[in-house]
Amino acid sequence: MAGELSGILEHVDRIAKLDLEGVEPTSHVVELENVLRADKPHQSLTPDVALAAAPDPVDGAFRVPSPQAEG
């Protein structure tokens, strides 16, 4: 895979040579202003539903292996 990634990066590198000094970057094409939704309570997913697809749900929480290796 390392060789493939190098090949892709070589192709991508073509744009590094373009003179784009002073050009504004585009992160998003539609001009939008941020909006906040109305601060009204609404029914969100219940804990049961939110946990239904979890690999290891326990007591209303997601159980994961310990973040610290033992020993």
Place this chain on the structure above:
Amino acid sequence: MAAMLELTAVEANEAIAAGDLSADEYGAAWAEAAAGDDLNAYLWRDGNGDGEAIAVEQPKIAPVAVKDIFCTEGVPTTAGSRILQGYRPAYTSTAVRRLLDAGAPILGKTNMDEFAMGSSNENSAYGPVLNPWDRGRVPGGSSGGSAAVVAGGLAPWAIGTDTGGSIRQPASLCGIVGLKPTYGAISRYGMIAFASSLDQCGPLTRDVRDAALMLSILQGKDPCDSTSVGLAQAPQLPDREDLNGLRFAVPTELARDSIEPGVREVFEATLATIERLGGEITETTLPHAEHGISAYYVIAPAEASSNLARYDGVRYGLRAETAGDLVEMYEATRAEGFGTEVKRRIMLGTYALSSGYYDAYYGQAQKVRTKIAADFSAAFAEFDFVVTPTSPSIAFGLGEKTADPLAMYLNDFFTVPMSLAGIPAISIPAGLAEPEGGGPQLPVGFQIAAPAFAEQKLLDAAYALEQAIGFDAKPGGAGG
């Protein structure tokens, strides 16, 4: 029954509304046709015996096949990935909700390249989709399943997603119509994210009128997607018959690259048809469009590397069995759950966003994106449309391009610039071409791009051209 499956979705809906066709009988006929899937096009089908279904209150219009990237409550949604095998979402995407509200039953969920990354459908964890025109060839991607079911008579119409060409290219390779609307026309809520600033839902249909109707059902602002804006007016069914006074631009930068001779021939013939209908053809220049692939393969993987961080084996999806700690679990889950192409793009994206390389790659690519959008704006100041072949090639053989990811990426050469600019573009079948080395003739798509939110104008012109081309070839037809 066979006759009812010949109807376009628009015709069937009109017959149902007039009381001449029973929506239930029509839906059942399509469910039976879908059950005959021998293209590996469906990952899940309604009535497959698992007892799960996507409920529609009262069937009123033609049933739809949905790309497996759209969340459907309680029904498997995999995005073509092993990491989401068996995943059942807690909610339904807005696009599917709108279809259900319009009275469209959901026939099934269609196969796709994993997380929509690919141009051949060979990156699905569930095996490739076969092209109904020639089962030894790819249907295109990433919405290959949605294109194959429509072309192969397994669904009347379908929806897919397009990030850099994933609706238009498979539509081209399967001989059907594929529309990528303006970014923001359709809500992305519940559509599994690949590259959020590019992803857009759209129709894959037999003809342009079906695409117009599907777009009118799907489009609209959605409070659940703050980037959705909808269209100022729902599209009307097109009925324009000429192209009088319309100016079509052919970008020289895109036309000179390696296009297969058969594709070029159909493209040239289509330009002649446009002129016959009263349209004007002029060469123009989009100086930065040829850098689209480079910019796209920085921006899309960068966004993907961030979006796909959520698959960690904690809240849903696959968790790898390990004896180790949390980090080992993350690593083993992602190593096991993601396919090669997804891993490649996560690495590319992470690299492009890393400190020290950010400006050279991601920053530069975003500036190229600005220049590409500006090129299109300049072109649209003079012309109504920009036209190109949809894909430089006809459907290629299974396995032919998998060894060279860059060659695969170059399939998107004509479709990526429009995605980066956020503008609408449609692919319509324009003719057939002989594959090198013989075999059945294969479809060639013609792409028309329009300014942002000019969908009605785009559909009107595409319809006029479609009628004049009169493409009526079908898979397995003469010569097949």
